[in-house]
Amino acid sequence: MAGRRSTDHGAVADLARRFPLKRCVLVTGTTLLYLASSAQGAPIDPSSSTAGWTPIAYQTLLPDTFDDQATGIPEADIVGSTANPAFYYRFDDAGTPLTTDGAIAFRVRIGADKPPSGFDHYLGIGLDANQDGALDLFLAVDNSGNPDRVGIFDAGPGANTSPSTTSIVTSPLFSYALSAGNFHFGPVNATIDPTATTFDLDADGSIDYFVSFVIPFADVISALSAQGISGFTDTAVMRFVVGSSTQPNALNQDLGGPTGGTSSAQTWGQLGAISNPLSAGGGFAVPEPGTASLISLGLLAFTVRIRPARVANRTAKRSAPIARLRR
Secondary structure (H helix, E strand, O other), rough: OHHHHHHHHHHHHHHHHHOOOOOOOOOHHHHHHHHHHHHOOOOOOOOOHHHHHOOOOOOOOOOOOOOOOOOHHHHHHHHHOOOOEEEEEEEEOOOOOOOOEEEEEEEEEEOOOOOOOOOOEEEEEEOOOOOOOOOEEEEEEEEOOOOEEEEEEEEEEOOOOOHHOOOOOOOOOOOEEOOOOEEEEEEEOOOOOHHHHHOOOOOOOOOOHHHHHHEEEHHHHHHHOOOOOOOOOOEEEEEEEEEEEEEOOOOOOOOOOOOOOOOOOOOOOHHOOEEEEEEEOOOOOOOOHHHHHHHHHHHHHHHHHHHHHHHHHHHHHHHHHHHHHOO
16 A cells, blocks of 8 residues: 555656646645545544444344343343434544554443442444454453453454354453543433433433443454454444443343344344444545546646646737737
């Protein structure tokens, strides 16, 4: 990619040298790309409004059925409906044309905050990075023990294609201490979810809560590369499974989408527990320009430069007869 970008810019620079511009500014594709994407360079605030987050869609089921958690604990119950999504993501491309930097964030709606106050479970996002139906990594909040943390966890040695064949390696590949910049646990209200139709989806008398967390995208790429999944970028297609548990070794309390199913032998797809395919950048990242687009920009600038010259030539030709008459 670096070699291609160098060649692209060389082509535009050559045009600029051959046709110096006196009355216009040559703007390269990279500059335009930066200007277009710089608005997305602000770090993700995990406590920000859902207006800036994208609901994650499923093929057949709505995430999620109420009160279907295996242990009966509402803090582990993922809840959602058509009007009140259970599962969101957000991507920050760091305001650069690179496809391997920035951060990815997730938000999951749960049924309540049980005493004592604070989220004290494991909430994991299983990532299928190559669309083979098997989960490759888990991006998670692990508040089930000590220390509380956000982390990237490797999938276990099994097939990882269904709840019954999936496990999670408990030692994280990457670990991040909780901070206001990477974790938020707060009640669903009109501030954080201005389009919500209710703040208590399961009507149990307890306000629902959002669990939100942020992970550096470069670390996700690094963890996948260590598994032999190379070339992963923010344009790569992936799918997600979301679930909760009492400890970081399996998703054994609730799954986003189906009713129950935490020990099912059905595949994630058969169970309806895996999301539709999407890319991290989604509709937010601006694609890198190719050689053709960069050269087109150079030719546009060249056209702007020569047009005044042609007008000047035509004016000079029209003035010549008048000058001869005066002599």
